[in-house]
Amino acid sequence: MAGTVEKKLTDLGIALPAPAAPVANYVPFVRTGKLLIISGQLCFDPEGKLVAKGRLGDGVTIEDGAKAAQACAVNLLAQLKAALGDLDKIARVVRLGGFINSAPGFVDGPKVMNGASDLMVTAFGDKGRHARTTVGVAALPLDAAVEVEGMFEVV
Amino acid sequence: MAGTVEKKLTDLGIALPAPAAPVANYVPFVRTGKLLIISGQLCFDPEGKLVAKGRLGDGVTIEDGAKAAQACAVNLLAQLKAALGDLDKIARVVRLGGFINSAPGFVDGPKVMNGASDLMVTAFGDKGRHARTTVGVAALPLDAAVEVEGMFEVV
Amino acid sequence: MAGTVEKKLTDLGIALPAPAAPVANYVPFVRTGKLLIISGQLCFDPEGKLVAKGRLGDGVTIEDGAKAAQACAVNLLAQLKAALGDLDKIARVVRLGGFINSAPGFVDGPKVMNGASDLMVTAFGDKGRHARTTVGVAALPLDAAVEVEGMFEVV
Numbered sequence: 001m002a003g004t005v006e007k008k009l010t011d012l013g014i015a016l017p018a019p020a021a022p023v024a025n026y027v028p029f030v031r032t033g034k035l036l037i038i039s040g041q042l043c044f045d046p047e048g049k050l051v052a053k054g055r056l057g058d059g060v061t062i063e064d065g066a067k068a069a070q071a072c073a074v075n076l077l078a079q080l081k082a083a084l085g086d087l088d089k090i091a092r093v094v095r096l097g098g099f100i101n102s103a104p105g106f107v108d109g110p111k112v113m114n115g116a117s118d119l120m121v122t123a124f125g126d127k128g129r130h131a132r133t134t135v136g137v138a139a140l141p142l143d144a145a146v147e148v149e150g151m152f153e154v155v
Numbered sequence: 156m157a158g159t160v161e162k163k164l165t166d167l168g169i170a171l172p173a174p175a176a177p178v179a180n181y182v183p184f185v186r187t188g189k190l191l192i193i194s195g196q197l198c199f200d201p202e203g204k205l206v207a208k209g210r211l212g213d214g215v216t217i218e219d220g221a222k223a224a225q226a227c228a229v230n231l232l233a234q235l236k237a238a239l240g241d242l243d244k245i246a247r248v249v250r251l252g253g254f255i256n257s258a259p260g261f262v263d264g265p266k267v268m269n270g271a272s273d274l275m276v277t278a279f280g281d282k283g284r285h286a287r288t289t290v291g292v293a294a295l296p297l298d299a300a301v302e303v304e305g306m307f308e309v310v
Numbered sequence: 311m312a313g314t315v316e317k318k319l320t321d322l323g324i325a326l327p328a329p330a331a332p333v334a335n336y337v338p339f340v341r342t343g344k345l346l347i348i349s350g351q352l353c354f355d356p357e358g359k360l361v362a363k364g365r366l367g368d369g370v371t372i373e374d375g376a377k378a379a380q381a382c383a384v385n386l387l388a389q390l391k392a393a394l395g396d397l398d399k400i401a402r403v404v405r406l407g408g409f410i411n412s413a414p415g416f417v418d419g420p421k422v423m424n425g426a427s428d429l430m431v432t433a434f435g436d437k438g439r440h441a442r443t444t445v446g447v448a449a450l451p452l453d454a455a456v457e458v459e460g461m462f463e464v465v
Contacts, residue, residue, distance in 0.1 A: 024420060025427040026442040030404045032463045033344060034188060037405045040443035055414065057294070094185045095192045099445045102294035103414075104210070104258075110179065110296050117180040132181040133195035133304040135254045136294025139367070139412035139446025141420050149443040153187045189343065212449070249340045250347045257449035259365065259413075265334060265451050272335040287336040288350030288459040290409045291449025308342045 003088035005123050006081070012122065017046035019078040029083045034091070036083055036152040040099070041075035042144040043068035052145035056136070057106030060145045066115030069098065072148035073116035077123060080152060092153040093120045093130040099147040102136030109134040116148045158243035160278050161236070167277065172201035174233040184238045189246070191238055191307040195254070196230035197299040198223035207300035211291070212261030215300045221270030224253065227303035228271035232278060235307060247308040248275045248285040254302040257291030264289040271303050313398035315433050316391070322432065327356035329388040339393045344401070346393055346462040350409070351385035352454040353378035362455035366446070367416030370455045376425030379408065382458035383426035387433060390462060402463040403430045403440040409457040412446030419444040426458050 002010065009016070019028060022039065029038045043051040052068040054060050060068075073096075081087055098113035100106070113134040120128035130150075140147050157165065164171070174183060177194065184193045198206040207223035209215050215223075228251075236242055253268035255261070268289040275283035285305075295302050312320065319326070329338055332349065339348045353361040362378035364370050370378075383406075391397055408423035410416070423444040430438035440460075450457050 022442075024424045025431040025439065026406070027439045028441070030402065030439075030441045032402060032404050037441040037461070039441040040445070092185065092187060094187050096181070097443065099443075100294070104293055104448075105298065106294040107296060107298045109294065114179045121180040129180065129182045129185075131183070131185045131192040131194040131304075132177075133252065133254075133302070134296060135195070135292045135302060137445045138259075138293040138414055138448040139410070139416040139419065141417060141444060143415065143417045147443070147445060149441075151192070247340065247342060249342050251336070255449070259448055260453065261449040262451060262453045264449065269334045276335040284335065284337045284340075286338070286340045286347040286349040286459075287332075288407065288409075288457070289451060290350070290447045290457060293414075293448040306347070 003086040005087035009123055014074060015046060016078045016081055019082045020044060020075060028079045034154050036154050038076050038079045038150045040147045040149040041072045042141060043071040043146045044075060045071055050144050053143050054145060055101045055103045056112060057103035062108050062111050065112035065145055068146040069112050069115030069148060070119050072146050073119040076150045089155050090124060090152055091155040093124060093128045094153050095131045095151040097149040098134040099137045099140060101140045101145050106136055109136050158241040160242035164278055169229060170201060171233045171236055174237045175199060175230060183234045189309050191309055193231050193234045193305045195302045195304040196227045197296060198226040198301045199230060200226055205299050208298050209300060210256045210258045211267060212258035217263050217266050220267035220300055223301040224267050224270030224303060225274050227301050228274040231305045244310050245279060245307055246310040248279060248283045249308050250286045250306040252304040253289040254292045256295045256300050261291055264291050313396040315397035319433055324384060326388045326391055329392045330354060330385060338389045344464050346464055348386050348389045348460040350457045350459040351382045352451060353381040353456045354385060355381055360454050363453050364455060365411045365413045366422060367413035372418050372421050375422035375455055378456040379422050379425030379458060380429050382456050383429040386460045399465050400434060400462055401465040403434060403438045404463050405441045405461040407459040408444040409447045411450045411455050416446050419446050
């Protein structure tokens with residue numbers, strides 16, 4: 001059953017995809033105490049295709065990067081749903097770590113990462129406001145443009 | 156009112172700046188249980204100017220990088236003060252994550268990051284000794300030379 | 311005395327090295343509540359030599375990178391043993407953060423990082439399955455090919 005948060009997303013046309021399954025000896029999420037740690041999520045769309053591929057500042061636009069960051073956030077939500085069954089069980093988005101595939105000198109990582117941050121606030125309201133670190137990295141798995149990891153507090 | 160830790164910093168000539176306000180849907184800090192998670196801080200000086208801009212190993216010296224890392228640490232303290240009102244409420248600096256804007260092949264990230272680590276021990280003594288991860292990244296917001304994030308335990 | 315986990319490693323021919331001592335104002339691990347945070351570990355072998363140096367996608371092979379990641383994981387275990395005295399006190403490997411020294415366009419970070427993930431599952435079984443974030447960075451301390459940090463839950 002979908003809770004309040006998921007219904008809000010559905011009303012906005014945002015469907016939660018089937019969460020990506022890791023292909024190795026790790027898992028998508030681990031709970032420790034009230035913390036839920038989610039593995040870095042790539043910018044897959046619901047069909048499993050990367051929303052943006054390559055580097056910001058070298059072909060990928062800020063707008064496409066922000067869409068990619070939003071896709072990462074949607075995938076974080078999909079993992080949360082898989083972990084908890086209901087997104088309403090999230091007490092707080094604690095932290096997002098944003099890794100932007102960047103050409104040297106690309107300075108607009110935060111504008112890209114806003115795609116992820118905005119989605120969290122859309123989904124959770126004030127509980128969605130999080131601490132955040134955004135950095136530009138040299139390379140990402142599958143040449144994804146963006147990867148986002150998350151730490152959440154469970155009610 | 157300034158506590159013991161802040162007085163020590165003042166005696167050393169280190170004033171806490173007004174903490175930087177995020178310009179998007181995230182916040183400078185989130186508390187969960189006894190943990191306080193602080194967003195990545197750039198190397199702004201108290202006037203809001205970057206202490207060092209560009210890449211280590213490509214124009215920015217190790218000495219200037221260390222000053223930049225210290226500025227990031229001062230900004231972490233400013234956020235702690237905003238979060239808790241008094242730095243004496245910190246029980247332990249748990250972890251610092253240091254991101255050094257680096258040209259490929261720059262191997263001295265730890266020397267740069269010491270600027271941040273040393274300030275934590277100056278401020279908090281043994282409680283300031285932390286776990287640390289230092290990596291060289293391809294790009295940082297605003298072309299800052301250094302970004303540092305932190306995890307703290309509150310008394 | 312070696313516990314069950316360490317005996318298993320010994321049977322596999324994996325000896326825990328003397329843990330690396332930080333050379334600055336930070337420490338290899340900090341415990342907060344039930345969490346144990348371990349500083350980023352470089353890919354030193356038991357003799358203190360880097361298992362692989364330089365960049366993936368530019369000289370270092372995926373196979374050598376995976377060996378380097380495994381060495382980082384062994385060094386994490388050595389720090390856990392130093393912190394707790396007995397690896398059997400680990401309730402769960404919560405999270406690994408993998409930083410792969412990467413040439414732009416290197417897309418196989420996860421294959422490299424599997425060297426670390428596999429070792430955790432070898433050592434701890436299902437308790438070794440962790441959340442994970444893998445990114446390609448521009449530079450690492452001492453030009454190490456891989457650095458891995460960890461978060462663990464203590465029983």
